Amino acid sequence: MADAAETEAPEPEVPENAEGETAEGDELSEEWNSMVGEDGGDSPASAAPERILNQDEIDSLLGFSMSDDEGADKSGIRAIINSALVSYERLPMLEIVFDRLVRLMTTSLRNFTSDNVEVSLDNISSMRFGDYLNSIPLPAILSVFRAKQLDNYGLLTVDSNLIYSIVDVLLGGRRGTSAMRIEGRPYTTIERTLVQRMIEVVLQDAKAAFEPLTEVDFALERIETNPRFAAIARPANAAILVRLRVDMEDRGGRVELLLPYATLEPIRKMLLQQFMGEKFGRDNIWESHLATELWSTRMEVSAVLDEIRMPLGKVMNMKVGDTIYLDAGPESPVELRCGAVPLTKGRMGRLGYNVAVRLGSPLSTRTKKALMRSV
Structure with missing residues (x-):
């Protein structure tokens, strides 16, 4: 009977306040595990765990990175800001010009340094x-040059690594050793002179690169080491920036060529072409054939002695035998015309049994153009 009483004994009742404390503790632990706020999971959105972004994801969202490569495509908020700041049309022919510049610089710098150079x-x-x-990393040498035919300026920047590499190569530095770089001092006269010679070589190559498109002479104006003294445009003006890499085995550096859009404006239509020599459907071969046929075309030329004005009624009443008096004598000049285009003037005479006209002046260029348009 005692055993039955022990087995059938009722379980101890839990106080109501104890159940509330247990439920509240479970709720707090659940909130802690799910990392939600004090509002505690009342809505479905707050029930999902929050995810904290790391530094790489934040940089990617903003468009920045610790190893920010200037050649890489920018994304995120930075790309949106940059596209809003500088949004200009693409110039396909400019890419071809700079590709040609790379090939020319590779050859000319090899001859200049007598070393294996890759651009x-x-x-x-x-x-x-x-x-x-x-954004120019200092120290650097900035050369201001003038495009004579375009009547504007450009900027060519040589970074410190390339400056010391060029000096080392030209002065007979040993291969396999990196160029010595001394910070905190201005460039010497020898260093500036050697880099100036290299800049002149690059400008000559730039002239040859633009030559198939148009004739442009790039003349070196001055060399600066402070960017404030190399201002060739307003700070808000847009420009084309071309970054070139010059490698000389284990040495090298960068050359940056900056051309403001105002400099390229006179040849903008040429730079919009898709390929070299594009003329919107014109063909030089057919132009040559057409010119050949035009030179062999027969045309009727009239010799006008004189002109008079008469009423239409008098002209309609003219009969056979009527005489028209002209205000022209034997020595009066005769005007030659092709249709309605006046060509030149001459004097009338006789050559054998034919009436001839001796030209008194050659055809002018304006007359030739008008005659070609009429044909």
């Missing part, structure tokens, strides 16, 4: 002129 095109981008001046 590569990193990227072509658009940016504000003021942003570029602020």
Whole structure:
């Protein structure tokens, strides 16, 4: 009976306040595990766990990275801001010109340094002129050059690594050793002179690269080491920036060529072409054939002695035998015409049994153009 009483004994009742404390503790632990706020899972959205972004994901969202490569495509908020700041049309022919510049510079710098030089095109981008001046890594040499036919200026920047590499190569530095770089001092006269010679070689190659498109002479104006003294445009003006990489075995550096859009405006239509020599359907071969046929075309030329004005009624009443008096004598000049186009003037005479006209003046260029349009 005692055993039955023990087995059938009722379980102890849990107080109501104890059940509330247990439920509240479970709820707090659930909130802690799910990392939700004090509002505690009342809505379905708050029930999902929050995810904390790491630094790489934040940089990717903003468009920045610790190893920010200038040649890489920018994304995120930075790309949206940049596209709003500089949004200009693409110039296909400019890419062809700079590809040609890379090939020319590879050959000319090999001859200049008597070393194995490789030039590569990193990227072509658009940016504000003021942003570029602020992004130049110092120390550097900035050369201001003038495009004579375009009547404007450009900027060519040589970074410190390439400066010391060129000096080392030209002065007989040993291969296999990196160029010595001394910070905190200005460039010497020898260093500036050697780099100036290299800049002149690059400008000559740039002239040859633009030559199939148009004739442009790039003349070196001055060399600066402070970007504030190399201002060739307003800070807000847009420009084309071309980054070139020059490698000389284990040495090298960068050359940056900046051309404001105002400089390229006179040849903008040429730069919009898809290929070299595009003329919107014109063909030089057919132009040559057409010119040959035009030169052999027969045309009727009239010799006008004189002109008079008469009423239409008098002209309608003219009969056979009527006489028209002209205000022209034997020595009066005769005007030659092709249709309605006046050609030149001459004097009338006789050559054998034929009436002839001796030309008194050659055809003018304006008359030739008018005659070609009429034909």
